[in-house]
Amino acid sequence: MRYVKLSAENFSPFFEALKELGKIYGPVKRNSTYTFVQVDNVKELSLDYTRTILPPKKFFVKPRDKLFRLKKENWEDIKDGESFVLFGVHSCDIHGLKILDKVYLGDPPDPYYKSRRENAFIVGISCMPDEYCFCKSLGTDFAMDGFDLFLHELPDGWLVRVGSVKGHEVVWENQELFEEVTEEDLKHFKEFEEKRAKAFKRSLNKEGLADILDLAFNSQVWKKYAEKCLGCGNCTLVCPTCRCYEVCDNWIRAYEAVRERRYDSCFMPTHGLVAGGHNFRPTRLDRFRHRYYCKSYFDPSAGFNCVGCGRCDEFCPARIEHVRVLEEVREGLL
Amino acid sequence: MNPYQSYDAKIIEIRELTSREKLFTLRFTDREVEEGFTFKPGQFVIVDLRGYGEFPISLCSPPTRKPIQLCIRRAGRLTRFIHKFGEGDSVGIRGPYGNGFPLEKMEGANLILVAGGLGMAPLRSVLWYAIDTGKFEKIYLFYGTKSYEDILFRDEIIYLLKHGEKLNCHVKLAYEVETPSCIYLEKGFSEKVCKGVVTDLFRGEEFDVNNSYALICGPPVMYKFVIRELLDRGLSPGRIYMTLERRMKCGIGKCGHCVVGTSVSMKYICKDGPVFTYWDALSTRGLI
Ligand SMILES: Cc1cc2nc3c(=O)[nH]c(=O)nc-3n(C[C@H](O)[C@H](O)[C@H](O)COP(=O)(O)OP(=O)(O)OC[C@H]3O[C@@H](n4cnc5c(N)ncnc54)[C@H](O)[C@@H]3O)c2cc1C
Ligand code: SF4
Ligand code: SF4
Ligand code: FES
Numbered sequence: 001m002r003y004v005k006l007s008a009e010n011f012s013p014f015f016e017a018l019k020e021l022g023k024i025y026g027p028v029k030r031n032s033t034y035t036f037v038q039v040d041n042v043k044e045l046s047l048d049y050t051r052t053i054l055p056p057k058k059f060f061v062k063p064r065d066k067l068f069r070l071k072k073e074n075w076e077d078i079k080d081g082e083s084f085v086l087f088g089v090h091s092c093d094i095h096g097l098k099i100l101d102k103v104y105l106g107d108p109p110d111p112y113y114k115s116r117r118e119n120a121f122i123v124g125i126s127c128m129p130d131e132y133c134f135c136k137s138l139g140t141d142f143a144m145d146g147f148d149l150f151l152h153e154l155p156d157g158w159l160v161r162v163g164s165v166k167g168h169e170v171v172w173e174n175q176e177l178f179e180e181v182t183e184e185d186l187k188h189f190k191e192f193e194e195k196r197a198k199a200f201k202r203s204l205n206k207e208g209l210a211d212i213l214d215l216a217f218n219s220q221v222w223k224k225y226a227e228k229c230l231g232c233g234n235c236t237l238v239c240p241t242c243r244c245y246e247v248c249d250n251w252i253r254a255y256e257a258v259r260e261r262r263y264d265s266c267f268m269p270t271h272g273l274v275a276g277g278h279n280f281r282p283t284r285l286d287r288f289r290h291r292y293y294c295k296s297y298f299d300p301s302a303g304f305n306c307v308g309c310g311r312c313d314e315f316c317p318a319r320i321e322h323v324r325v326l327e328e329v330r331e332g333l334l
Numbered sequence: 335m336n337p338y339q340s341y342d343a344k345i346i347e348i349r350e351l352t353s354r355e356k357l358f359t360l361r362f363t364d365r366e367v368e369e370g371f372t373f374k375p376g377q378f379v380i381v382d383l384r385g386y387g388e389f390p391i392s393l394c395s396p397p398t399r400k401p402i403q404l405c406i407r408r409a410g411r412l413t414r415f416i417h418k419f420g421e422g423d424s425v426g427i428r429g430p431y432g433n434g435f436p437l438e439k440m441e442g443a444n445l446i447l448v449a450g451g452l453g454m455a456p457l458r459s460v461l462w463y464a465i466d467t468g469k470f471e472k473i474y475l476f477y478g479t480k481s482y483e484d485i486l487f488r489d490e491i492i493y494l495l496k497h498g499e500k501l502n503c504h505v506k507l508a509y510e511v512e513t514p515s516c517i518y519l520e521k522g523f524s525e526k527v528c529k530g531v532v533t534d535l536f537r538g539e540e541f542d543v544n545n546s547y548a549l550i551c552g553p554p555v556m557y558k559f560v561i562r563e564l565l566d567r568g569l570s571p572g573r574i575y576m577t578l579e580r581r582m583k584c585g586i587g588k589c590g591h592c593v594v595g596t597s598v599s600m601k602y603i604c605k606d607g608p609v610f611t612y613w614d615a616l617s618t619r620g621l622i
Contacts, residue, residue, distance in 0.1 A: 067338060070385050075426070077336055103588060108337040110588055210597035217596065217619060244590030247583050249387050257385035261583075264590070271591065274581050275409035278554065280594075280620075293596040 004171055004178040005185055007157040015042045015087070017174045021121045022083035025059065027052055039087065047088055050130045051311055055093050055240035056086055057100060060116045063237075063263050067112065070249075070257040078258075081115055088125040092133075092307040094147050095140035096240025097122075102302055103243060121166055124150035126192065129200045132310025134323055137203040140307040141196075154188045204308065204323045205330065210298035213326070216333045217289075225325050226288040228318050233265030235312035235320075236291065241305045244271070266290050292325065337586055340382035340426025341367045346401065348421055351486050354408050355452070356417055357394070360427065361401040373397055374434030375459035376549075376577055376609045379404070380585045382426030387412050390582045390604075392456035393430060396463035405455040405486060431585040432608045435460060435575055440547045441469045448560050450478045450532050450552025454486045456577050457551050465501050471545065473503040478532030478552070482515035495523045506535040532556065533563045543568040550576040557622040561612060571612035578608050578621065594620045 006014055018024055026039040027049040034049040036056060054063070068075040097117075104113035124147040135141040143150060148167035151158040159181060162168050171178055216222075236242040246264040251257045264271060267287050272280035281287050295306040306322070313321045347359040362368035378392045381404065389412050395403035408417045416425070437460070445464055449457045454477060464470045475494070479485050485507070494505040507523075508530045509516045520527040528534060532552070548564050550557060557576055564574055580592035580603040592603035595618040601607065615621045 073384065073424075074342075075339060075384060077339070106587065108586055111336050213597040214599075214619070243588075245583070245588075247388065247589070249385050251385060261589075266590070272581055274579065275413065280580060294593065294600065296597040297595075297600045298597060 002162040002168065002171070003181045004160045004162065005154070005157060005181050006151065006160050006178055009157075010177040011158070012042050014174065014177050017177065018085050018087065018121070018123070018170070021085050021170070022119075024085040024087050026087035036086070045088065047125060048128075049088070050127075051090070051132075051309055051314070053238055053311070053315060055096055055238065055309065055311065056089055057096060057240050057243065059084070059086060059120065060097070060100065060113050061104070061243050061245070061263075065112065065245075065261050066258050067247075067261060068259040070259070072255070075259070077111075079115070080112075081119060083119045083121065085121045085123065087123045088151075089122055089147065090127045090309075091124060091143040092135040092140045092309040093240050094122065094124055094143040095135075095307040096309065098146045099241045099302060099305055099307070100243055102299075121170075122147045122149075124161075124163075126150075126152045126196070128196060130310070131201050132313045133200060133308060134202040134204050134310065135308035136197065136200045137206060138304060138306065138308040140303075141200075152189055153192060154185055159185055159189045202310075202323055204326060206304065209296055209304075209326065209330070212330050212333055213293060213296050216329045219329050219332045221325065221328045221332045222289045222292075223285055224328075225320055226283075226285040229267075229284060229288050229320060230318050231267050231269075231284055231287070232317060233267040234315050234317065235322075236265040236267060237263055238311040238315050239295070240307060240309055240311070241295070266294070292329075295322075296326065338428070338584070340380070340384075340388075340428040342424055343427045344424045345419055345421055348419070351405060351488070352484055354484075355405055355486060356408075357487075358404045358406060358416075358419075359395075359401055360404065360425070362427070363424065368401070371402070371430075373402075373430035375437060375463050376434035376456055377430040377432045378456075378585070378608065379427050379429030379431065380582075381406075381412075381416065382428065383412055383415060384426055386415060388426075388583070389413065390431075390585060392459070392577075394455040394458045396459050396461075396466055398463055398466040405452075405458070407452055429585065431604060433606065435549055435577075435609050437463065442471060442545075444471045444474065444541050444546040446474045446476070446541065446546055446548040446564075448476045448532060448548060448550045448552070450556040451480065451484070452486070453551030453553070453556070453577075454479075455551075457549060458487060458490075460549055461503070465503055468502075470502070472541075473501075474539070474541065475503065475505045476508075476532055476535040477506070478508045478535070478556070479510075481509055481511035482513050482519065485509075492519075495519075495526055506539075508532050508535050531559070533559050536563050536567075541567075543570070543573075547573045547575060550574070554579075554622070557615075561615075561622075565612075571616065574612040575609055576612070576615075576622065578603055578610060580604075594618060596620075 025036045026045045027034045029046045034052045066078045104110040147163045150161040244264040245261040247261045342363040343360040349357040382388045391404045394405040447457045464473045498505045507527045583589040587602045587605035599618045
């Protein structure tokens with residue numbers, strides 16, 4: 001990895017330089033929450049944000065996504081090939097994208113997702129946890145790859161990790177903005193990380209978790225929470241690793257239709273419904289449990305399907321807490 | 335190449351099999367696609383009614399014969415729509431998808447095909463593949479149907495009831511609703527046709543469990559009963575293959591609809607299946 005330093009006064013020129021790569025999307029405060037939107041000026045950015053409602057997956061798997069346009073009986077691909085910059089992505093969300101990559105870039109790759117991934121320039125940014133974060137216990141609190149540049153906050157600027165060839169190119173072409181990293185900077189970097197590690201309030205015990213959950217299939221805890229759950233599907237919409245979609249064809253003119261996919265949620269009763277009325281997950285309990293199984297599925301090569309971002313907790317209207325449910329299921333079994 | 339893009343295929347023949355099922359014979363418009371299209375019994379395609387939607391359907395013809403055929407039950411919105419299509423109309427087809435039955439592995443062994451209702455569709459592909467290639471010891475087909483009127487591929491089934499043994503193929507049929515036609519059929523083939531459910535057909539049948547494979551397809555409730563019957567006879571779970579169904583949208587492991595299992599084992603029916611062994615069912619909750 002290459003490390004360089006970006007001083008505080010060069011931050012704005014650096015941001016301007018990134019515009020070469022395309023539109024820049026970054027975290028902006030909207031009322032009491034944050035969202036990734038197009039940003040023209042560094043002043044609009046909220047770099048100390050906690051989490052956005054929708055994770056950056058919305059740029060790769062769009063809430064509504066047009067795939068094909070039907071013209072004269074033939075489908076034409078709808079391509080969106082513009083390069084763009086995602087500025088200020090937290091480590092957990094970078095891990096979230098890596099989990100999506102496993103699915104969408106796996107054979108056969110999804111061409112829409114793939115081109116957006118290739119067109120994106122990702123600038124990570126260090127963060128401080130709030131009461132919902134538990135990424136540290138999942139090992140997703142630090143990104144080793146999956147970004148082009150990663151900015152770590154220093155008292156007088158940023159320590160920048162260069163994570164890709166594209167990242168190198170940007171640093172190379174804007175050499176005048178960067179300096180060598182000093183011993184002092186490294187000391188500050190280390191201090192920041194230590195302070196951050198101590199700031200986590202929530203943690204998930206993942207020891208044997210996958211097996212314990214499987215054994216607890218009939219646990220009363222699932223039932224208790226399924227009764228509390230409103231089945232609204234918020235937790236799946238905001239999750240950086242949830243990616244179920246539904247497909248619809250819509251006629252827009254007499255001779256023109258579009259095929260569109262949009263977010264679906266395993267909390268919807270139709271998710272497992274097939275023709276003839278058979279439903280493979282008929283009850284709220286089946287659906288509630290399924291989500292926890294899906295998020296806690298453990299892939300030896302990729303880890304869990306949850307990155308501990310805390311979104312599902314923050315945005316659950318029934319105040320159901322992910323870690324709490326899992327801990328109770330564990331306690332109920334042991 | 336966009337994996338969601340379907341190829342244009344022309345419906346060259348439509349046969350009414352029952353009041354609910356039609357058999358569509360299709361040929362790809364592009365010659366190269368038509369010639370290059372190969373598949374394994376047990377695989378499926380996604381039918382694209384462009385502008386209306388897509389749905390998955392098993393290939394019900396054997397890979398040894400062209401053109402391809404799909405047996406489609408009128409079950410919901412899109413299948414009702416395709417039942418209105420006529421010969422000469424065209425649809426989109428993408429695939430084939432799924433793993434299919436590992437028939438190479440079964441060569442030289444007995445095949446016990448157990449079909450319930452529409453489950454006959456994918457197993458017909460195995461049946462004729464096995465007959466056409468002659469690579470298997472003996473083929474058993476145990477087919478459970480609601481009534482005489484619901485028998486899929488009735489002409490083929492009656493032909494095999496009559497002449498099957500010459501083709502190394504032993505066919506038996508169970509029906510649930512008694513009608514004059516059934517009774518007539520039962521009289522003609524008293525040893526092969528009976529009133530009852532598909533497991534009743536196992537009665538009186540002997541097969542070498544060390545040299546047989548069972549291939550099952552039917553409605554969700556059927557699996558447990560059939561599997562119990564086969565296990566009782568000593569067939570190893572690894573020799574029991576079943577093909578399963580789930581809601582599907584993409585067919586290639588992206589949309590998440592067909593995912594089953596728990597934190598230790600999750601499977602995509604579209605990609606890891608739709609064919610699974612009983613070992614898979616034992617290690618993946620919710621598979622059957
Ligand atoms: C691997 C596989 C093989 C199949 N093979 C056959 C076959 O050979 N013959 C046959 O008649 N049917 C088969 N089916 C079932 C067939 O896919 C459904 O009957 C069909 O999707 C119903 O669509 P619809 O629009 O008419 O129904 P609706 O109820 O209006 O369904 C709307 C949509 O939901 C989805 N859906 C609904 N039911 C099913 C289902 N059972 N499986 C998957 N997706 C579903 C589809 O995307 C469908 O377009 C198979 C299903 C699977 C998964
Ligand atoms: S399950 Fe909750 S905490 Fe985990 S990644 Fe999804 S939204 Fe974040
Ligand atoms: S956000 Fe909360 S209430 Fe809504 S489906 Fe998820 S767990 Fe249930
Ligand atoms: S059908 Fe989409 S994941 Fe299996």
